[in-house]
Amino acid sequence: MLPVLAGCGGSHSILDPAGPAARDVAWLWWGMLIGFGLVFVAVVALWLAAFRRRDAPDHRPDRSVSPDEERRLGLRWILGGGILLPGVSILVLLAFGVPAGQRLLPLPGGETPRVIEVTGHQWWWEVRYPDDRGEVVTANHLVMPAGEPVDFHVTGADVIHAFWVPRLGGKIDMIPGRINRIRLQADSPGVFGAQCAEYCGVQHAHMHLHVEAVPPEAFDDWLAARRDAEPESSDLDDEHAPARDTFTAHCASCHRVAGLGEGDVGPDLSDLGARATLGAGTLAMEEGAVAQWLTEHQRLKPGNRMPDHDHLDPQALEALGAWLETLRP
Ligand code: HEC
Ligand SMILES: [Cu+2]
Structure with a gap:
């Protein structure tokens, strides 16, 4: 049991949300676990009850119930357990799931957060910070401002990858030729693990992204430092x-x-x-x-x-x- 539970903690845990989108997802997860746990227990109980009835030594078909009545009873189980119960479960799930999904989408209107573009490659991440004053590019290490929403525009360069920062929310596919958008927020500064979540070839497992949320001022400073960095020149007469x-x-x-x-x-x-x-x-x-x-x-x-x-x-x-x-x- 312990090795199984070990997967529930750490920098990749959806059960340790660090932002609003991830909190929605975690609530949904707990709701589903409890709801469907109850359904599972009920189904197993019915199943065991049916066995017990069949295996009881004095079990004989119940002659006091007419075949008509028996059919009606059976129909009631089918309608109730087979149609009504799943229908209600799905409606409840949609009532919570659709708004949670909606909140992950950068819908038109309202605020226009900063945009960070992420491209999945076999087997590394390209990260771009579009800016009028000059684009900043980095790789395998994503820096984002904390405490404010950020729109991630993601795509794939070769095959389909998926962008997933479990503690912030997600995930979303990175599809070549298409740009998918997701809005995530880190409540406070921290380091979050991210992982490609769509099998993309032999080294899919070694496609980790280091996500670092920093205070917005530190983010601006970092961006400016990268943008204005002195380019390397080849004619410098030093040890390098x-x-x-x-x-x-x-x-x-x-x-x-x-x-x-x-x-x-x-x-x-x-x-x-x-x-x-x-x-x-x-x-x-x-x-x-x-x-x-x-x-x-x-x-x-x-x-x-x-x-x-x-x-x-x-x-x-x-x-x-x-x-x-x-x-x-
Ligand atoms: C044919 C293209 C190609 C050439 C030539 C090449 N690389 Fe790479 N390099 C890559 C690719 C692709 C990756 C990503 C590998 C991965 O992580 O899956 C990479 C990864 C790296 C990394 C790791 C970067 C990171 O963020 O993890 C370093 C460092 C690097 N290369 C340095 C070099 C140096 C130095 C040279 C020259 C001696 C070189 N590469 C030549 C394609 C190339
Ligand atoms: Cu992958």
């Missing part, structure tokens, strides 16, 4: 110059680091040093982690869409990792 050259030669076709490359096949690396993990939750970010990712990523996350770089000199990879870890907003 060789690493930047390696990046331009071998990585920039797929990755973006502001000023050095605009590849969009893989995650934006402009603020890589600030990530909590690498490989969408595969490897904890600590000193040396990037170099470890560069040499072992196909062992750590087999089949991921980044090719091996065995042909590069281990020292070059080491230097590349050390430089990438310095990139922060």
Whole structure:
């Protein structure tokens, strides 16, 4: 029992809601658990009663009830238990479920919260912050303001993924060629786990998103810092110059680091040093982690869409990792 219950706590628990949308979902969950728990107990009780009657030693068909009456009785069970009860249950469920679902939708009119665009890739997350003053792009790490609603516009780049932050609410499919919208709010600052919730290929399980809600002023500061960050330039004569050259030669076709490359096949690396993990939750970010990712990523996350770089000199990879870890907003 304990290993089963262990799934009920922690940063991914829908039973520990941290925002209004998730609270609606949690209430619905408890209502359904209790309601349908009662239905289950009633059905099992009826079933056992039927067995007992049949197996009783003195059981004989009841001759005092006419066949007509028996049919009427049977019909009553069918109408009551088979049509009326499910009908009422579904109506009650809809009465609570539809408004809860409605509140998750950014409907036209009313407030217009900030928009964060999230795209699911095999097997990582691209996060964009549209802004008149210049778009900010990051990956696998979503920063959002706490205490206010945020509209998430989600889509898929290759196959269908699903955006799910259990403690904030959801989930919603990310479908290529379509933009789905969901409105979520974190009541207070915190870190929330998110996970792709639609099987999308071998590394679906390693598609974790680190969601960080910060006070709105801190969010604005973060956004401004990212937007105005000095682009990296390749001609700087410092210890990281060789690493930047390696990046331009071998990585920039797929990755973006502001000023050095605009590849969009893989995650934006402009603020890589600030990530909590690498490989969408595969490897904890600590000193040396990037170099470890560069040499072992196909062992750590087999089949991921980044090719091996065995042909590069281990020292070059080491230097590349050390430089990438310095990139922060
Ligand atoms: C063919 C495209 C391609 C090339 C070339 C490539 N990468 Fe990647 N890279 C990817 C993809 C795709 C991912 C996402 C893998 C995943 O997590 O599933 C990735 C992930 C990463 C990550 C982890 C980022 C994160 O947020 O978790 C780092 C760091 C990285 N690459 C660095 C490099 C470096 C440095 C080079 C050059 C030596 C390089 N990559 C070359 C496609 C590429
Ligand atoms: Cu998935």
